[in-house]
Amino acid sequence: MTSFIQISKTAQRHPFHLVDPSPWPFLASLSAFSCACTGVMYMHAYTKGSLLFFISFVFLLISMFVWWRDVIRESTFEGHHTGIVQQGLRFGVILFIVSEILFFFAFFWAFFHSSLAPTVEIGSIWPPKGINVLNPWEIPFLNTLILLLSGCTITWTHHSIVSNLRFQAILSLFLTIILAVIFTTLQAYEYNMADFRLSDGIYGSTFYMATGFHGFHVLVGTISLSICFFRLLQYQLTQQHHFGFESSAWYWHFVDVVWLFLFVSIYWWGGS
Template sequence: MIQLSQVSKVVQRHPFHLVDPSPWPFVASLAAFTCTIGGVMYMHAYANGQFVLTCGFSILFISMFVWWRDVVRESTFEGHHTGIVQQGLRYGVILFIVSEILFFFAFFWAFFHSSLAPAIEIGSIWPPKGISVLNPWEIPFLNTLILLLSGCTVTWCHHAIVANFRSQAILSLSLTVVLAILFSSLQVYEYKMADFRLSDGIYGSTFYMATGFHGFHVFIGTVSLFICLIRLIQYQLTQQHHFGFESAAWYWHFVDVVWLFLFVSIYWWGGL
């Protein structure tokens, strides 16, 4: 005789997705906490700080991979992402992007607090004496063009998916991933060529925290778009169901807009 609880599990009479218990939120939170501890240890030159930071990032990356794998399976193969579920996911992504905006708001606040009224300890001038700032019209401006072009290609991909132009969608998303990798490579090169470091006073702290945190967002966005590219090649993104790509595209446009503020305020105005 079939129990009533078993029948209710087999026959779902609502459009919502009640997710099964998962260990990945707990593992990801521990990994994020490990990253925080490791980052503080590394920045203050504690022993094994870099090792703790690397371990935290590794566990976080693995938990992201297996968590996304479960979400993709629920969406593509189990059919749990109904219209109402997708609407809830959209609200969640919007709230997540708003929280990231507040992160960058704090970094910009710190930058303008120090630059608009420089303390007497740094000579009451900005940039502080002894800091050789980067030329904004070299690598930063090139990176600006690259990131804006990647925003165009990811929009092209979105329209191609909606219009069911598969070859155009694959081409445009591949170009977006290549441009994202090029941006990150140029930023790493820029960091190596810079004459100041994170430990060089308030300028180095605000510069590397703002641009480095943005660079981390570029890395996360690149991974997201690359996974979307793999799913697109495997016919997992359709005209009606492509929210995974849509959320990655929203995130990428957010990264574009933040970089414009970084370029104008920190690279250009901050280096005058």
């Protein structure tokens, strides 16, 4: 009788998942706040600012890894992600992407506020005098083609997973990650070859803040897709249960669309 009462108390009578107490949200928030503070220190050329930013970013990556590890364990091995839980996760990812849209909207607002009505302090012209802008039809256009192709390959991956075509899913996801790495490498090369820097007035500020944060989002998306790739190799993504990849694909398509706006507005129109 006692054992029956104990079992009835521990039996779950709802489809929701009440997560166990975890230190990772607090540590991840603390690491993100530290990244923001040390990033400002680095931009203002504080002593050891770059080192502190690197350390904070490493701690943020560690927090992401252990947090995602727990979520994967709850989903794959403990079976807590029921249909209702997955629906809630979908709404959460959608709201997160909406918040990211507003985040980039602020950068576009700053760019168009400065470029549509350039002030007398920058010569009343855009781009400001003395700024040698980048040619949009060289590396930026190549990166545009690369991201568009990666959008095709990640859609190929999604359809392959749904159709249970394992080899095609692995191949297409691997190609997506390779294209992402190529994009980041070309953007780093472009930054190194540019004649202006973040401190070179309003053009440098708006250019590097918008394209740099997009590059950071590409990096985060690449990490997420890499985790999905290893999970796919370990048979953790199935036809019925692959929301981890699905959310990464949504995020990657968002990154693609943002880059199209960046290319048209900042590289093409804003650099002419």
